[in-house]
Every structure is written in structure tokens, then in C-alpha cells.
Amino acid sequence: MLLIVALVAVVAAGGVFLFVKLTQGGGEEPTVAEPPVPTSVAPTTVVPTPTKKTTTTAPPKPVQSVSPATYNATHRLYKTGAMRTVNCKQAKTGPGNGAQALAYFKTIKACLDRAWPRQVAAAGGRFRSPGLVVWGGTVNTPCGSGPGRSFYCPTTHTIYMESPSVVSFYKQNPTFGRMVGSFTVAHEYAHSVQWMTGLGEAYEKLRYDATTDGQLLLSRRLELQASCLGNVFLGSNRGSYGITGYAYQMWLYDVNNSGDRPPYPRDHGSTTSHGAWSRAAFASRNPASCNTWSASPARVS
Numbered sequence: 179m180l181l182i183v184a185l186v187a188v189v190a191a192g193g194v195f196l197f198v199k200l201t202q203g204g205g206e207e208p209t210v211a212e213p214p215v216p217t218s219v220a221p222t223t224v225v226p227t228p229t230k231k232t233t234t235t236a237p238p239k240p241v242q243s244v245s246p247a248t249y250n251a252t253h254r255l256y257k258t259g260a261m262r263t264v265n266c267k268q269a270k271t272g273p274g275n276g277a278q279a280l281a282y283f284k285t286i287k288a289c290l291d292r293a294w295p296r297q298v299a300a301a302g303g304r305f306r307s308p309g310l311v312v313w314g315g316t317v318n319t320p321c322g323s324g325p326g327r328s329f330y331c332p333t334t335h336t337i338y339m340e341s342p343s344v345v346s347f348y349k350q351n352p353t354f355g356r357m358v359g360s361f362t363v364a365h366e367y368a369h370s371v372q373w374m375t376g377l378g379e380a381y382e383k384l385r386y387d388a389t390t391d392g393q394l395l396l397s398r399r400l401e402l403q404a405s406c407l408g409n410v411f412l413g414s415n416r417g418s419y420g421i422t423g424y425a426y427q428m429w430l431y432d433v434n435n436s437g438d439r440p441p442y443p444r445d446h447g448s449t450t451s452h453g454a455w456s457r458a459a460f461a462s463r464n465p466a467s468c469n470t471w472s473a474s475p476a477r478v479s
């Protein structure tokens with residue numbers, strides 16, 4: 179669930195290449211938003227009706243109507259149609275420091291809160307706006323402290339945005355920093371969509387029975403789907419949000435260079451895979467482009 183953006187950032191002014199590791203700490207106090215109470219979504223189960231009311235034995239356990247693999251590969255989310263634009267506008271002030279990053283992330287999250295409810299409902303899920311916490315250094319959550327990386331935690335249904343790395347990118351190249359910050363919020367928000375629609379729960383079930391390599395493959399399917407769905411949103415709002423011209427080039431650089439790099443495990447997908455799913459979703463604006471669960475292993479390498 180961690181988005182690794184290990185990026186070789188091109189600093190446009192001067193064309194200097196520099197490798198930026200997103201593991202630097204920060205002295206910022208995390209800003210805590212009240213997370214909503216998590217509710218589990220169990221769309222894969224049907225509850226059988228007991229045949230006798232006088233029986234003293236426990237009723238049979240719910241039976242899965244389809245396997246979690248089939249559930250994710252045939253999900254209704256892929257049939258919800260192209261995402262309609264919500265005419266999202268980027269915040270005027272960029273993420274130049276922790277407080278500005280919070281405001282910047284809040285602006286795009288408000289757009290995501292308007293964009294996803296129709297799609298989630300059409301997919302059979304129940305929409306609940308996820309929480310947003312912006313932090314630096316470390317953060318205390320049931321999903322860990324995630325040093326250096328933004329993540330979504332299903333237990334709290336909250337997005338934890340790590341701001342120092344985005345601020346650092348912004349200071350090097352404001353347009354690139356805006357695109358990295360926007361894409362990261364959209365990616366983490368997409369994880370919340372996965373959990374609102376049962377895709378996340380099915381992933382957890384699959385993961386439980388998988389080998390180590392199998393778990394990495396499942397993780398890549400989950401992560402590449404999150405980037406794909408995040409770019410469905412960005413693509414559907416590209417005009418109003420201003421992902422055109424130079425900003426488009428910086429967005430493209432971000433998605434083409436995000437992915438697994440040593441020493442990180444192969445849990446997010448190669449930069450090639452990441453770019454391919456991201457570009458397809460940005461162009462189609464349709465979750466139908468994001469069925470990573472039925473894709474061949476080569477496409478989610």
C-alpha cells in the first residue's frame with residue numbers, strides 16, 4: 179500500500195539529473211484529521227437461510243459466491259463507465275512547506291470526494307470519504323509508521339500523506355512537485371476506493387494463501403491498479419487541473435519513472451508497467467482500463 183516514488187528527477191532549469199531518495203525525515207508535526215469508523219465490506223459473501231429454527235447448532239458459515247480472484251477480475255467497477263470530470267482546479271499555492279502541502283492535498287482530495295461516489299456506488303460499494311493526515315518524519319498508525327512514504331491504511335480508512343518529499347520536489351521544480359503531490363494523493367485515494375468496493379478485502383484473502391512470490395505479484399496488481407485508478411481521475415480532470423504543456427511532461431515523467439527500484443522489494447511494479455497502466459488510464463478516463471487482476475503476469479511485472 180506504500181507508494182514508492184523513487185524518482186530520478188529531471189530538474190528542468192538546467193536539465194540536471196539527480197537521484198532523489200524519498201526517505202528524508204522532516205520536523206513537521208503531523209496534522210490529524212478525524213478518521214471515520216471503518217466498516218468492512220463483504221460483497222463476496224451470501225448468507226444462507228437456516229432450514230430449521232429449532233436447531234441448536236450454529237448456522238453454516240457464509241459461502242463465497244465467487245473466489246476472491248474471480249471477484250477482483252470481474253468486478254463491476256470496470257463496467258461503471260468513463261469518469262465524469264468534476265472540473266477540479268489545482269490549488270494556486272503549491273506545496274512549498276508542510277502547511278501549504280496540507281492545503282494543497284486538501285484541495286485535490288475535495289475533488290476526489292466529488293469524483294468517486296458515483297463510480298463506487300455503481301460498482302456496488304458504499305462511498306465514505308477517507309480521512310487525510312499529512313505528516314513528516316514518522317506517523318503512528320495501525321499500518322505502521324511508514325518513514326519516507328505516503329500510504330493508505332484500511333483500518334482507519336485514512337490517507338497518510340508524507341509531505342517532506344513533495345515539498346523537496348516542489349523546491350527543486352515547482353511544476354514537478356505539484357504533479358508528484360497530485361498523483362500521490364490520487365493513488366492513495368484509489369486504494370481507499372479498492373477497500374470501499376471489496377477489491378482490497380479480496381486482495382487480503384488472496385494474499386493470505388499465497389507464497390512469497392505470489393504475494394509480491396498480488397501486491398503489484400493492487401498497486402498498479404491504484405496508480406491506474408488515480409490516473410483515471412487525473413485524466414478526467416486534466417483540462418481544468420492544468421495537466422497540459424509542461425505540466426503534462428512532468429506528470430508523464432513522474433508516472434514513467436515511478437516503480438520498484440533497489441533496495442525496495444518488487445511490490446509496486448516496474449517503471450515500465452507503472453507507466454503503461456498510468457498512461458492508458460489517463461487517456462481512457464475509464465476504470466475499464468484498470469483490470470490488473472486479469473492481466474498476464476508480464477503486464478504486472
Ligand SMILES: [Zn+2]
Nearest residue numbers: 179180181401
Ligand atoms: Zn500504493
